[in-house]
Amino acid sequence: NAGVMQNPRHLVRRRGQEARLRCSPMKGHSHVYWYRQLPEEGLKFMVYLQKENIIDESGMPKERFSAEFPKEGPSILRIQQVVRGDSAAYFCASSPPSISYNEQFFGPGTRLTVL
Amino acid sequence: AQSVAQPEDQVNVAEGNPLTVKCTYSVSGNPYLFWYVQYPNRGLQFLLKYITGDNLVKGSYGFEAEFNKSQTSFHLKKPSALVSDSALYFCAVSSKAAGNKLTFGGGTRVLVKP
Numbered sequence: 001n002a003g004v005m006q007n008p009r010h011l012v013r014r015r016g017q018e019a020r021l022r023c024s025p026m027k028g029h030s031h032v033y034w035y036r037q038l039p040e041e042g043l044k045f046m047v048y049l050q051k052e053n054i055i056d057e058s059g060m061p062k063e064r065f066s067a068e069f070p071k072e073g074p075s076i077l078r079i080q081q082v083v084r085g086d087s088a089a090y091f092c093a094s095s096p097p098s099i100s101y102n103e104q105f106f107g108p109g110t111r112l113t114v115l
Numbered sequence: 116a117q118s119v120a121q122p123e124d125q126v127n128v129a130e131g132n133p134l135t136v137k138c139t140y141s142v143s144g145n146p147y148l149f150w151y152v153q154y155p156n157r158g159l160q161f162l163l164k165y166i167t168g169d170n171l172v173k174g175s176y177g178f179e180a181e182f183n184k185s186q187t188s189f190h191l192k193k194p195s196a197l198v199s200d201s202a203l204y205f206c207a208v209s210s211k212a213a214g215n216k217l218t219f220g221g222g223t224r225v226l227v228k229p
Binding site: 033044055109 | 147149151156157158159160161164166205209214215216217218219220221222
């Protein structure tokens, strides 16, 4: 059973360009979460999605950031018109549907560098 | 709002000695508590969790943690540290009220010296 997959692992963009980060959850997992880690800091929650639904986007910046988890295919975190402050590691996590609380399994992350 | 504090930025310990990484939390209702470890340029690996039941939780790689409700703490421990335990450790909390959202502490860097 493959783990959570993220691609690309490293992404370089110039200011003003778009960044598109992809996440494929573990098999059987229908919950996806995105977190951002700034250098030397902990992870900060951004958004929680289930298939075709955004459940909680309280950690998403109001502008330029969007996320989706379509019925088919990976979850996408999209950052429009990137700025230097968007440089960070972006981690995706997934968990199975369950009535009891389950741990989240993390992908290797996408390291975004904005020049 | 929920929060997690890891009061030590770094913990240094000699190989073979006991290791403790501290974590305290604040949450509305019953907490769900987690420890993760991160190696350089890698994602987070799950170590252990407390949801309910016994206060002493045993996890991967010989780690354990004790849930203390009165002190709102969930310290991570290992009786005998290995050099390979050197990494960044994160404590995280969630709750029913928070949905499935994890709130992480700032992390504690552990350095185990031979």
